[in-house]
Structure formats: C-alpha cells, structure tokens
Amino acid sequence: MDAPQQSSRNACLVKVKGLSPDRLAALAGTNTAFGLALQRHLQKPDSPQVTAYVVFNSAL
Amino acid sequence: MTGRELGPAGPGGPSGVPLRQFLLKIHSRCNLSCDYCYVYFAADQSWREQPVVMSLDTVRRAADRIVEHALEHRLPSVRVILHGGEPLLVGRKHLSELLAVLRERLDPVTRFHCSLQTNGTLLTPGVLELLLDHRVEVTVSLDGPPAAHDRHRRFADGRPSHAQVAAALGLLGRPGYRDLFVGLLCVVDLANDPVETYEALLDFAPPRVDFLLPHGTWRHPPPGLEDRTAPPRHPPDPEGRHERIPYAQWLIPVFDRWFDAPRRETSVRMFEELMSGLFGDPVNAEAFGLTPHDLVVVESDGTLEDSDSLKVVAPGAPATGLDVFRNSFSEALSTDTMRRRQSGAHGLGQVCRDCAFTTVCGGGLYSHRHHPATGFANPSVYCADLAALIAHMRRRMNESLVRPL
Numbered sequence A: 001m002d003a004p005q006q007s008s009r010n011a012c013l014v015k016v017k018g019l020s021p022d023r024l025a026a027l028a029g030t031n032t033a034f035g036l037a038l039q040r041h042l043q044k045p046d047s048p049q050v051t052a053y054v055v056f057n058s059a060l
Numbered sequence B: 001m002t003g004r005e006l007g008p009a010g011p012g013g014p015s016g017v018p019l020r021q022f023l024l025k026i027h028s029r030c031n032l033s034c035d036y037c038y039v040y041f042a043a044d045q046s047w048r049e050q051p052v053v054m055s056l057d058t059v060r061r062a063a064d065r066i067v068e069h070a071l072e073h074r075l076p077s078v079r080v081i082l083h084g085g086e087p088l089l090v091g092r093k094h095l096s097e098l099l100a101v102l103r104e105r106l107d108p109v110t111r112f113h114c115s116l117q118t119n120g121t122l123l124t125p126g127v128l129e130l131l132l133d134h135r136v137e138v139t140v141s142l143d144g145p146p147a148a149h150d151r152h153r154r155f156a157d158g159r160p161s162h163a164q165v166a167a168a169l170g171l172l173g174r175p176g177y178r179d180l181f182v183g184l185l186c187v188v189d190l191a192n193d194p195v196e197t198y199e200a201l202l203d204f205a206p207p208r209v210d211f212l213l214p215h216g217t218w219r220h221p222p223p224g225l226e227d228r229t230a231p232p233r234h235p236p237d238p239e240g241r242h243e244r245i246p247y248a249q250w251l252i253p254v255f256d257r258w259f260d261a262p263r264r265e266t267s268v269r270m271f272e273e274l275m276s277g278l279f280g281d282p283v284n285a286e287a288f289g290l291t292p293h294d295l296v297v298v299e300s301d302g303t304l305e306d307s308d309s310l311k312v313v314a315p316g317a318p319a320t321g322l323d324v325f326r327n328s329f330s331e332a333l334s335t336d337t338m339r340r341r342q343s344g345a346h347g348l349g350q351v352c353r354d355c356a357f358t359t360v361c362g363g364g365l366y367s368h369r370h371h372p373a374t375g376f377a378n379p380s381v382y383c384a385d386l387a388a389l390i391a392h393m394r395r396r397m398n399e400s401l402v403r404p405l
C-alpha cells in the first residue's frame, strides 16, 4: 500500500531536480515570492538544523 | 535533545514531541465583540467560568512548569504567546509584572521568545514602550479595509474598531517600535474583495500576513459552505471540478497578486508554508502539513487546554483535565488529542492518507475535520478548497521554474 501512495505523493510535488544549478541560482536570486521560496528550499540542506515554530493559527 | 529528535507518537503510544509553545490566556474577556470569535460565540462557553485576569501566582506556576519542561527536554528555546480575550486588558502594571516574572524565570534556562496577539485597540505608546523593554513581538488582527474589518470586528455597543486599529498600526510602524511588529492576522470573509483586502493589509507594511479560514466543522460548516455536511469518501479532485470552492476562489486571486508582484511585498505565511510543502520540505503551520503540534493553552485559571480552535467542536472539547498547579506539561503530551496531533499521517483519516496532497495539506486544521459520527478521522470541511488552492499553487510554481527570466 505504501509504495503507490508514496509515488503519487511525490508526483504531487514541485520538482527542481532537472534544472541546471545556474538556472536555479538565478531563479532563487530574484526578490520575488517564488525566488524566496526557492531560496528557502535550496538552503535547507546546508543550514543547521533549525526547528521553526509551528505557526499557531488563531484569531482574536 | 531537540523536539525534532524525539519520535512522534500515535494515539495510545508513548508521548512524543515536547511542547515548545505556551499560549497564556492572560485575560479571558475582550473589549471587542467580533461575531465570528470562537472564544465567545462557539459551542464551548468555558470562558464564563474563567477568572478575568491570570493572577501572578498562576503566571509564576506556569513559568515554573515551562522551566521544568525546558530542562526535562533540553529545549534550546520556547515561545510564550500572550493571548486572551484581549491580553492588553490586563493593564500596563499587571503586564509589566507578569513579563518580569516570565523573564526572571525563563531567561536563565532557555532562549525565551515572547509574542502578543492583540486586537490593537489598546496599543498605546506606553504599552509599546513596555513591550519594547521586554522584547515582546506583536501580531494584530485586521480584516482588511474599514468596511471589511468593521463588518465583524466591533465593540460590544456596535461601534466599529478599524479606525483605532489603524491608528495603533501607525504607531507600531514607527521606527522605534517597528521591530516589534511581526504581522497581521486576517480572517477570510467571502463577502470581501480578496485583492482589495490584501492590499489594505499591505498599506501597513506588515512583515507578515496570516490569512485564517473561519472556524467550522462538518456539523457546523463555515459561512458559504453550509451544504458541506458529509465528509467525502474519496480524496478531492484537485481541480475542484465537482464542488463549489468559494474559499479557493477567494484565496487564489490573493495568491496570484502576491506571487506575481515584481518584488516581494510581504510574507504570506499560508502561501509560504504550502509552497514549502510543495517543494517537499516541512510545513510549519498548525493548519497544514504534518509537522507535530507543539502548543498548549494555559487558561487564566491555570488549566491546560488543547488548541483553542477546538472550542468550535463541542462544549469541553479542548479540556485536558490538567492544570499547572498539579500537572507537568509532559503530562499534557499524553492526551489522546495531543498524541493524534503529533502522529503525522497516522493521525489522519483514510481519505487524507490516500490523498495526493497529504504532506502539504495535512488534512487542514484539526478542529475543521470534526464530524459528530466519525470524530477527527475526516478531511477538513475545507478539503475541496484546500486541494484546489494547492493545485493552483503547484501549477504556478511549475510554470515559474521554466519561464524565461
């Protein structure tokens, strides 16, 4: 049961693997919502293990 | 050992990830009477029995329990969220004393971050000076331009609150206080224009915006989804072809407006965390993803509760039966709710586990999954909207990867 589910989950993700490092760096270097999201993704393996706070969703 | 190094636990299993966020309800009443507020207008009416103000004795006891928990789990940092009701109703003197108690006890043991969620109506220069002294970050609730905000966020006598909140945000934006300003919380209302709402928030240059979906369950669906009373038996069509998806249709134009801005104007937490999930990374939001829940609520009498949003489920739903006087925070990790919320995909119902978006969506906010017959083993009442939003975001992200620079 796990294998097909896992592959369908992976298929849902946005893949950056096929892109050249230069293109990725250029995209991640833009000060846009997407550029910064990509930066966060690419920096992840090199950065120290930081545990971000899970944002508490509440309203007053 | 950090929180992430401990294994998550399934219901009935050993307790898992330590708590790192402690929400203190320092005042149980509010000076506004917002008609969608889950504290006062939801099924759980326990606020009526709570003391109005959290006493310093209770604050001391809560702080000692946080210290105990931080030492026990060797936590490098903790976050204390001052909440209510309206937390600033405690008054400046009490606020000053309780912040001193927290600092005095927590600072020697762990990095202590403190934040305050306020409706903004009581943010004066005097209060801001105090918050500055104690490095308390501030999040303010604002639902958009005056007409949008004042549709729900009014004083008990019917007076609108936007003008006061806008004045407070002007103050918070001044150079001396700007560093305290963390962001705005905006509850989505389908009656408001989405882009106009977002741009009204941008007027205050918030570092971050959090859009919140109105609370609801399968028994009491949120506004605009009154026909959603039976949880789906299958994962949704990501294109939303078979369902009305008014919340996706509201959020998608905001996402596009934010995503297409030539320069990033602010952080929008909901979108950034979903994008992180779409890249296959952790989603650090209570409402999405599979990151274990690490927050506990301390009511003004010292009782411990699971998330506040459970107040919409049933009377007593957030109760744990524990309190800071008799129980440690580690005991709060053993409640069934907490175990389920820390067990990732195992804590979800089968439909969510079979869904292509499980790791990104995570079944939506826990309380939004509730149905009287099946408990929390359901997709969110927002399921179809969440799937359509995530599918749209994925499409936009994939296009961005290949478009000419």
Ligand code: SF4
Residues within 6 Å of the ligand: B234, B235, B236, B351, B352, B353, B355, B356, B357, B358, B361, B362, B363, B364, B378, B379, B380, B382, B383, B384, B386, B387
């Ligand atoms: S609530 Fe989310 S994870 Fe669950 S079925 Fe719906 S879209 Fe998928």
